[in-house]
Amino acid sequence: MSKVKVGIIGTGNIGSDLMMKLARSEVLELTTVMGVDPSSRGMQRAKRDGYQVFENGIDGLLQYPNSVDILFDATSANAHIHNAQVAKKLGKQMIDLTPAAIGPFIVPPVNLGAHLDTDNVNLVTCGGQATIPIIHAINKVECVEYAEIVATISSKSAGPGTRANIDEFTETTAKAIEVVGGAKKGKAIIILNPAEPPIMMRDTVHAIVNNNQVNQELVADSIYKMVEKVQSYVPGYKLRTEPIFEDNKITVFLEIEGAGHYLPKYAGNLDIMTSAAVKVAEEFAKHRMETIV
Amino acid sequence: MEKEIIITEVALRDGSHAIGHQYTVDQVATIAKALNEAKVPYIEVTHGDGLGGSSLQYGFSKTDEMKLIEAAVSVVDFSKLAVLLLPGIGTIENLKEASKIGVKMARIATHVTEADISKQHIETAKNLGMETVGFLMMSHMAPVEKLVEQAKLMESYGADTVYIVDSAGALLPNEVRERVKALKNELAINIGFHAHNNLSLAMGNTLAAIEEGATRIDGSIRCLGAGAGNTQTEVLIAVLERMGIKTGIDLYKLMDVSEDIVSKILLEPQIINRDSLTLGYAGVYSSFLLHAKRAAQRFGVDSRDILMELGKRKVVGGQEDMIVDVAAELSKEKITIG
Secondary structure, three states: OOOEEEEEEOOOHHHHHHHHHHOOOOOEEEEEEEOOOOOOHHHHHHHHOOOEEEOOHHHHHHOOHHHOOEEEEOOOHHHHHHHHHHHHHHOOEEEEOOOOOOOOEOOHHHHHHHHOOOOEEEOOOHHHHHHHHHHHHHHHHOOEEEEEEEEEEEHHHOOHHHHHOHHHHHHHHHHHHHHOOOOOEEEEEEEEEOOOOOOOEEEEEEEEEOOOOOOHHHHHHHHHHHHHHHHOOOOOEEEOOOOEEEOOEEEEEEEEOOOOOOOOOOOHHHHHHHHHHHHHHHHHHHHHHHHHO | OOOEOEEEEOOOOOHHHHOOOOOOHHHHHHHHHHHHHOOOOEEEOOOOOOOOOOEOOOEOOOOOHHHHHHHHHHHOOOOEEEEEEOEOOEOHHHHHHHHHHOOOEEEEEEEOOOHHHHHHHHHHHHHOOOEEEEEEEOHHHOOHHHHHHHHHHHHHHOOOEEEEEOOOOOOOHHHHHHHHHHHHHHOOOEEEEEOOOOOOOHHHHHHHHHHOOOOEEEEEHHHOOOOOOOOEHHHHHHHHHHOOOEOOOOHHHHHHHHHHHHHHHOOOOOOOOHHHHHHHHHOOOOOHHHHHHHHHHHHOOOHHHHHHHHHHOOOOOOOOHHHHHHHHHHHHHHHHHO
16 A cells, blocks of 8 residues: 655654654655754754755745645744645645644544545644543533643753743633533643653643533543543553542543653653644545545 | 832732632722722732632632722722733733733743743733733742743843742742842842741741842731741831831831731631641642642541642642642552551
C-alpha cells in the first residue's frame, strides 16, 4: 500500500517530535521539512535524515507542489496565517498545531470523523487535547453545564511561544471546551511548575452537570471507554484516580506521560499534541485512499 | 531623612481566601469607604486568586469581582484601587475591564521562577496607563540569584515595583533581608514585600524588608488574609509611627475599621493554628488552608499530612487540585497500612 506524503512546517520542539513520530507511521510518509533557520537542530536533523528541506518555509513548496498532500504547521499563530493561504492555494490539507485556529477545532476521539474533508483543522491546545475527550464523555451521559480544566505542566516543557502568549492557551481551551466538549460554559487554567526533576503533565477536569443524582456508573464507564480511545494514540495517557463524584460535581485527574521521542517523558503536553496531529493525518490519509479507490 | 512607606491593603483580595470568596458588594463598599477615610493609599480588590479566579479549582466568588471593584471605586476619592492578576488564570481582557472601571494599579503575579509569562500583562497594564507591580510569589522556593534574575525581567517589561511575595509565610528574617538587599543592589525600581503570618514572622519580616530598603508594603487589616493572614495593617502603622516612619494613614481610624467592621466579617479570629502553622513550616501556598481542611475531613486524613506532602512535592501556587489528589492518595495508603 502506498503511503500519503506529508510535510512539516516549523522545526522547533513540536516539528522535531513530529519528525520522529512520522518515521514510525504505516500510512504516512514524511517527505519534506520546511523551516527558516538552517542552523536549527530540527533543520539539521531533517537534512541528516534525508528529507527534502526548504529553508524559506512553506514558500519552497510553491516550486515543488507535488511533494506533499498533507501539511503540519508547527510554527506560530502569526506565521500560520500565511502558511494557511499557501496551503489553500495549493489544495493541501493543513493540520494546524498553532493557536491560530483558522479552521475548526479537532479533538480526535470526539469529532475527527466530521472533518475528514476539511482543508484546515486546528488542534486546540495540549490541555484541550487531554481534557476535552473527558468532558465529552461526561456530556454523553449527563448534560455538562460548566467544565473547567486545570493543566499543570513542567516549566521546562513550556516553550517560549506558550510563555509569551499564555492567554491564548486559556482562551482557546475555554472556547473548545464549549464547542467540542459540549459544556455550556468552559474555563481553563494553566500552571507552570518548575520542580526538578520535572513533573509529568497533569490535567484536572472539574465538571458541573445538571443533575444532583448523577448516574455514577454510566459516567465512569463512559470516561473509562474514552480513556482507552485516547490511549490508542497517546499510550502514556491515564487516569490518576477513579472519577470523584460529589452531588452534581465530577472531578477527574489525568496524567500524561510523553513517549520520550524528542523531549523527555515529562513533556506529555508536547506528546499529546503531536500524537493527536499524527492521528488526524492518518485518518485523513486513510479517508483519501478509500475515496480515491 | 524621614522614610516613607506606601501601604497596600489586601484584605479585600487576600482576605477573600479566608472567607471562601463570599464578599458582598455591601461589605466591600463599607470597608473600602472606611479605608479611604483612613487615607490608605492602595486597596486591592479581586477574587483571592486574582482576576478570573472564580472557579471550582479555587472556589466560586459569591459576587462577580467586577461588581466588587465597581463598588470600591464608587466610594473612594483618595485611595487608589489595585487588582491582582495571575497569568494562566486571569487574562488581558479581565485587566482591560478592570481598568475601564477605574482601577489604577495592576499587580501581575507569577511563581518566582516564571516571570516571563507576565510580559504581555505588564506591558498591557502600562499601555492602559496603570501603575504596574511584578509580584513574585513563593519567593522562598528560589535562591536569591534566581529571584534577582526574575525581578530584572519584570523590570525590563516596565514594572514600576517588584514585590518579594512570601506566599507560604515561610521566609525567615535573614532570608528576607538578603533578598531585599540583593534586589536593591540590582534594580532601579521600587521593592515591595508581602508577608504571611504563618510562622508569626510577618511583622518581623516586614521590618527587616523596610530596613533593607523596601518601600512598598502589603498588609491586611485584622490579619484578614490567606493562612494566618498577612502583616496586620493597623499594627504595622502603629509600629512604623513609633519608628518615625510615615505612611500617611490615620491609625485610630484604621483601628476602628478593624474593630467595628472587619471583625464582623471574619468567620473566626485569625490566629496561628496547627494548620496555618504547618503552611509556613512546610512552605505551602497559604490559600491551600481551607481546601486542605475540607479534603482532610472528606478523606479521613490529617490536614497536616496533606500539607507536608504537598510541600515535599514542591507544589506551587494555584495547584489546589493537588490537595484532593494527595488526600485521596494518603487515605488509600492508610487503608493499605491499616
